[in-house]
Amino acid sequence: MNWNIIVENIPLYFTGMKLTLFLAFTSLALSFIIAVPLSFLRNSARSGVRYAVSAYTLLFRGTPLLVQLFLIYFGLAQFGLIRHSFMWPWLSSPLVCVLLAFVLNTAAYTTEIFAGALRSIPVGELEAARAYGLPKSKQAIRILVPAMLTRALPLYGNEMIMMLHATSLASTVTLLETTGVARRITLDNYIQFEPYVTAAGIYLTITFVIITSFQIVQRRFAGYLEPRSI
Amino acid sequence: MVSEFSVSILAAGSTTLLLALSSLVLATVIGLAAAFAKLSENRFLRRTAAVYTFVIRGIPDLVWMLLIFYSLPSLLNQTAGTLGWDVRFEFPPIGAAIGTLGLIFGAYMTETFRMALLNIPKGQVEAALAYGLPKSAIFLRIILPQLTRLALPGFTNNWLVLAKATALASLIGLHDVMFRAKGAAEATSKPFTFFLVAAAFYLTLTVCSMIVLTIVAKRTSMGVKELAP
Numbered sequence: 162m163n164w165n166i167i168v169e170n171i172p173l174y175f176t177g178m179k180l181t182l183f184l185a186f187t188s189l190a191l192s193f194i195i196a197v198p199l200s201f202l203r204n205s206a207r208s209g210v211r212y213a214v215s216a217y218t219l220l221f222r223g224t225p226l227l228v229q230l231f232l233i234y235f236g237l238a239q240f241g242l243i244r245h246s247f248m249w250p251w252l253s254s255p256l257v258c259v260l261l262a263f264v265l266n267t268a269a270y271t272t273e274i275f276a277g278a279l280r281s282i283p284v285g286e287l288e289a290a291r292a293y294g295l296p297k298s299k300q301a302i303r304i305l306v307p308a309m310l311t312r313a314l315p316l317y318g319n320e321m322i323m324m325l326h327a328t329s330l331a332s333t334v335t336l337l338e339t340t341g342v343a344r345r346i347t348l349d350n351y352i353q354f355e356p357y358v359t360a361a362g363i364y365l366t367i368t369f370v371i372i373t374s375f376q377i378v379q380r381r382f383a384g385y386l387e388p389r390s391i
Numbered sequence: 392m393v394s395e396f397s398v399s400i401l402a403a404g405s406t407t408l409l410l411a412l413s414s415l416v417l418a419t420v421i422g423l424a425a426a427f428a429k430l431s432e433n434r435f436l437r438r439t440a441a442v443y444t445f446v447i448r449g450i451p452d453l454v455w456m457l458l459i460f461y462s463l464p465s466l467l468n469q470t471a472g473t474l475g476w477d478v479r480f481e482f483p484p485i486g487a488a489i490g491t492l493g494l495i496f497g498a499y500m501t502e503t504f505r506m507a508l509l510n511i512p513k514g515q516v517e518a519a520l521a522y523g524l525p526k527s528a529i530f531l532r533i534i535l536p537q538l539t540r541l542a543l544p545g546f547t548n549n550w551l552v553l554a555k556a557t558a559l560a561s562l563i564g565l566h567d568v569m570f571r572a573k574g575a576a577e578a579t580s581k582p583f584t585f586f587l588v589a590a591a592f593y594l595t596l597t598v599c600s601m602i603v604l605t606i607v608a609k610r611t612s613m614g615v616k617e618l619a620p
Contacts, residue, residue: 162469222551223597224590225558227569232590235576236583326451333562340454353465357458361450368449388509 163352167359170346177342178363184328184338188260189321192268199268200275200309201301214272221269226327229266234258234334255334267324274320278313279305311383318375322368329364339363396575397588400568404592407567410488411554411596417493418553422500429505440501447498452556455495460487460563488560496553503545504538511537540611547604554596558589568592 167174203214221229237243237252251257282305290304310317332341343360347353428440447455460482467480482490511534519529561569572589576582 219598220594223555223594225555225569225593227558227561228572228586228590228593231573231576232583232586236586239581239583322448326453329451329453332453340451340457343454343457347461353461354469357454357462361454361458364451364454365446365449369445 163350163355166346166350166352167355170342173337173342173346174339174359174363177337177339177360178367180331180336180338181325181328181363182367184259184263184331184336185321185325188263188267188328189324191260191264192271195264195268196271196275197306199272200279201305203272203276204279218269218273221266222273226262226266227330227333230259230262230330230334233262255331255336259331259334259336263324263327266327267320270320270323271317274313274316275309278309278316281312282308311386314375314379314383318372318379321371321375325367325371326364392579393581393584396571396579396585400571400575400585400588401592403566403568403571404596406485406565407554407557407569407592408596410485410492410557410560410565410567413489414492414496414553414557415550417489418496418500418549421493421497422504425497425501426504426508429501430508444498444501447495452491452495453559453562456488456491456559456563459491459494460484484560484563484565487563488557488565492553492556492560495556496549499549499552500546503542503549506545507538507541508534510541536611540608540615543604543608543611547601547608550600550604551597554600555593558593 199214199217202210203218205211205214233252234255237258243249243252286304286308287300290300295303328338329340331338332344335341337345339360343356346356350356425440425443428436429444431437450458464480464482468478471478471480515533515537516529519533524532557567558569561567561573564570568589572585575585575588579585
């Protein structure tokens, strides 16, 4: 066992962990902003709007994130038009490509989660809001969005963790986040056990923290939805 | 040239499908067992299942794949070395990939099945017990039909995620759709085209699965009333 190599590389793991967290939370924050309005459009009464949003979520949920990432990072270079445009300095950077792929991908999943939660709100809540004469915007902001978010909490918690784990794919396009660091140490030192186990431990710890905080949040805000025990 | 490479990419679809379906079977078996373990009265079973789902869901798929493909043989070889055995462990990519995906999605299936089991009204099992039905009959005639219906959305979701997660196996050298697409992208100057071919393959797989599973869902939820907003 060569744990001393790991100990020597703790600073490297630490920077990797920071990049992992940065990628995960930036993608989640940006995709949340996109997903809330999209989830309403996904349930829109106008079928054209509904189909457009469905097409987007289908495309991004129907293909692996790895393919999407490679399409953006390796694929865009195929087009001279993009290569010679002012966007190229950004689009050739792995960090921007990774974030672009992650945001587009997780926004599609989050939209479906929120749209599903919207549909599961009991009709009575909406009927009551209508009966009280609330305008449509108030119905959305005061009744639908909070009810949607509380109902979406368990699935959204999963999506957060999925996103955290998906950041490991950034290692395939040269980024040195946690998995990338582990890979680099494996290649530099010809050891295959310790680096990956350490990376796994880091992910497990972050996941544990997220799950625990989510349980607290869920008990606080969605406790009333829990099934009664007999 | 584009068509030749595309055919070679799509031909690898059989490898991807084999990997996906074998992993699904493994995951369903593990998931059912662990779901019952989680709801059992035996504390040891409950704890083991909880640790299993937690550890699996706490580590990314890619890292699990690397752990099982690289780290596990390395550990086994080191152990064998200290014990003085003359063996070398090495897993074929397909075996490592099936094992990894089966284990990972077994944990997700566990949660799906557990939630479905919890959503079956308690009174029904109590009524069945009151009628003196044996345990096997309670499972087959009361629980299973409702479990199928209640777990189907989650099951569908897990399958769709699993089918796409197979692309990760290309990173440990399995010659699947993704591996061939990457090869074609590197051999030509058309990476977008060939990754798009791969994307189309996965999209077709997803859409076909969704159609089949929607039909199944319709059949299993006959007679369930839903409110439309």
